[in-house]
Amino acid sequence: MNCQTCHERMTELADAKLDPETAALVRAHIEGCPDCRREFESLSQTLEALDKLPAAAPSHRLRARVMGDIEAEKLTLRRHAGWASSIRAAADSRRDRRPSWVPILLQSLGACALLVAGFALGERNATQRQLADLRARVDTMSQLFDQSVLQKRATGERLESVLAAAATQKPDERLIDGLINSLAFDTSVNVRLNALNALYLHADQDVVRAGVLACLPREPNPLVQVAMIDFLAATRDREAATELRKLVVDSRADADVRESARRAIDQL
Amino acid sequence: METDAPPSDHELMLAVRDGDLDRMGDLFERHHGPLFGYLAKLTGDRSAAEDITQVVFQRMLKYRHTYRDGGSFTAWMYHLARRCASDHFRKSLTAPVAVDPSELERHADESSRADESAAIRDDHALLHRALGLLDRDDREVLLLSRLQELSFAEVAGILECSVGAARVRAHRALRTLRDHYLQLQKDPTS
Numbered sequence: 222m223n224c225q226t227c228h229e230r231m232t233e234l235a236d237a238k239l240d241p242e243t244a245a246l247v248r249a250h251i252e253g254c255p256d257c258r259r260e261f262e263s264l265s266q267t268l269e270a271l272d273k274l275p276a277a278a279p280s281h282r283l284r285a286r287v288m289g290d291i292e293a294e295k296l297t298l299r300r301h302a303g304w305a306s307s308i309r310a311a312a313d314s315r316r317d318r319r320p321s322w323v324p325i326l327l328q329s330l331g332a333c334a335l336l337v338a339g340f341a342l343g344e345r346n347a348t349q350r351q352l353a354d355l356r357a358r359v360d361t362m363s364q365l366f367d368q369s370v371l372q373k374r375a376t377g378e379r380l381e382s383v384l385a386a387a388a389t390q391k392p393d394e395r396l397i398d399g400l401i402n403s404l405a406f407d408t409s410v411n412v413r414l415n416a417l418n419a420l421y422l423h424a425d426q427d428v429v430r431a432g433v434l435a436c437l438p439r440e441p442n443p444l445v446q447v448a449m450i451d452f453l454a455a456t457r458d459r460e461a462a463t464e465l466r467k468l469v470v471d472s473r474a475d476a477d478v479r480e481s482a483r484r485a486i487d488q489l
Numbered sequence: 490m491e492t493d494a495p496p497s498d499h500e501l502m503l504a505v506r507d508g509d510l511d512r513m514g515d516l517f518e519r520h521h522g523p524l525f526g527y528l529a530k531l532t533g534d535r536s537a538a539e540d541i542t543q544v545v546f547q548r549m550l551k552y553r554h555t556y557r558d559g560g561s562f563t564a565w566m567y568h569l570a571r572r573c574a575s576d577h578f579r580k581s582l583t584a585p586v587a588v589d590p591s592e593l594e595r596h597a598d599e600s601s602r603a604d605e606s607a608a609i610r611d612d613h614a615l616l617h618r619a620l621g622l623l624d625r626d627d628r629e630v631l632l633l634s635r636l637q638e639l640s641f642a643e644v645a646g647i648l649e650c651s652v653g654a655a656r657v658r659a660h661r662a663l664r665t666l667r668d669h670y671l672q673l674q675k676d677p678t679s
Contacts, residue, residue, distance in 0.1 A: 229660050232634065233641070267667040270616055271635060276526030283525070283539050287517050287546045294550045295510045447554065477555040484554070 222250045227257050235265045376409045383412055387419030397423055401432035404449075405439070413445050417452060424456045434461050437468075443475035450478070454485035462489050498562035506553045516562070517546060524570060527632055531574055533621050537581075544573045564643040567633065571647055578625065615677065619669035627662035634659040 227250045233239045234247050251257050383403050386396050400423075403416035423429045430453070437449045450468075453461040468474050468482040496504075496512075498519065504512040521542060528538035548569050556565060620628060633644045634655070645655035 229656050232660060232663060233656075238641075263667060264663055267663060267670060268635075270612065270670070271631075271666070274530075274613055274616055276522070277529040277535060277538070279521065279525040279535075279539050279542065283521065283542060284517070286543050287521070288514060290543070290547050290550060291510055291513050291517075298508060298510065451554070477552075480557075481554060 222246050224250075224254060224257055227251065227254070228260060231261050231264055232268065234261070235268055376412065379403065379407060379409065379412050380415060383415045383419060387415065387422070392423065397426065397429060401429070401436070404433065405436045410442050410445055413440075413442070414448055417445070417448050421452065421455075424452070430456055430458045430460070434458065434464060437461075437464055443478050446475070446478045447481045450481045450485045454488045457489060459489055462486060465489070499560070502549075502553075502556050502560075502562045502565075503558070505550075506556050510550065513546065513550060516549075520563070520566060521546075523636065523638075524566065527567070527636065528570060528574060530620060530632055531625075531628055532577065533617075537577055541570070541573045541577050544576075545570045548573065561643060563636075563638040564646055567636070567639065567643075568647045571629070574629075615673045616670055619666055619673055622669045623662060623666055627658070627665055630655065630658045631662040631666060 227247055230239060230243065230247045234244055234251075237244075239247065251261050383400065386392060386400050389396060392400075397420075400416045400419050404413050404420065407413050407416065417433065420429050420433060433449055433452050437446065437453070440446045440449060446468075450465065453465070465482040465486050469479050469486065471479070474482075496515075498516060501512040501516050505516070524545065525538055525542045528541050529535055532538050532541070545566065549566065552569075556562075623631070630644070630648060633639060633647060634641065636644075639647075641655055641659075642652050644659070645652040648655055648658075650658070
């Protein structure tokens with residue numbers, strides 16, 4: 222063992238963190254090398270002094286502040302869980318209703334039922350077309366959103382707009398579009414996260430879920446990506462599965478994002 | 490009589506990740522003291538250390554879903570603490586100054602403090618000053634390496650370097666601290 226290696230292992234020797242074999246080697250070198258012995262004694266004294274340095278203690282305010290943060294997070298969690306369950310309940314009720322009235326209609330109205338079923342099928346196809354159209358529009362920024370106008374406003378103003386939209390009890394289509402726009406195109410992570418939080422309240426709308434899903438692949442920030450994935454998992458949007466699988470295998474994606482996507486797929 | 494062992498930090502954090510947020514309170518009780526002590530020595534500023542400690546727990550709540558099944562809670566917490574401290578230094582745009590020892594020790598241990606001799610207090614003051622003279626990176630690696638809960642491998646993980654590099658950096662930081670400390674002992678006005 223040379224002096225350099227011996228020096229690098231001195232701290233661990235003083236802390237008794239070396240394996241017996243290495244410790245014996247370092248000790249043997251120290252005993253035979255006056256320079257290293259002096260160095261070891263000197264560093265050991267400094268370590269001892271450092272370890273004896275009294276630790277500062279925080280004020281009592283810290284506990285109150287952190288406990289307050291925990292309570293606030295619990296409230297947020299309950300709110301999100303409430304929305305997620307209401308969305309699931311609404312979806313379940315739609316699923317339960319469909320098989321009950323279609324057979325009755327078929328039995329009672331005979332041939333007319335075929336017309337109704339055909340209409341229903343056409344409507345579903347129309348919804349799919351609308352969602353595909355929306356995704357295309359989100360992807361092509363210029364058709365949906367006048368970015369030049371938005372980006373001229375300060376971040377604080379844009380955040381205020383999003384928070385005001387979130388506080389609106391019965392938002393119209395324009396307001397919902399605005400929130401999706403902010404989620405898709407705003408340059409501020411804070412604004413995008415708040416837009417997503419606001420959209421939780423309207424997650425029962427197909428357009429909202431499709432909007433979030435369309436924004437996911439173009440989102441550059443892992444934090445927002447994870448929040449979007451949580452949103453899609455909470456809303457049990459099965460249409461998200463394909464996009465999530467892409468993220469799981471995307472080696473360029475952040476590790477936390479991939480892990481969140483994997484979890485979300487399990488939930489879906 | 491059968492006694493249940495208290496849940497490990499890892500188990501508590503997994504519970505938090507799964508939505509049992511009250512367990513974060515348990516983790517706070519276990520870890521806020523050493524974490525605050527580390528940050529107080531790192532920043533040399535009690536108020537900033539308190540703010541950063543709060544932010545660390547906020548981030549643990551916010552990013553709880555990123556906690557890994559096979560992870561070490563302490564290593565994860567100090568990893569977040571490092572990021573939060575970096576944000577603090579970036580925002581303040583000032584290098585941390587040497588601490589005021591009397592301020593740092595004010596709440597340390599009131600009962601034992603009465604027994605401390607003036608010489609020991611002076612010695613602590615010199616060591617605090619010597620710590621304040623270190624570069625932030627040196628102070629960081631040295632303080633992390635002195636945390637009993639962390640292995641060198643975990644310190645290396647937090648610093649995002651190899652174990653060998655962490656070992657060398659910690660050793661150099663300790664030597665620099667020793668040199669400052671000895672210099673201050675010889676000439677406290679230096």
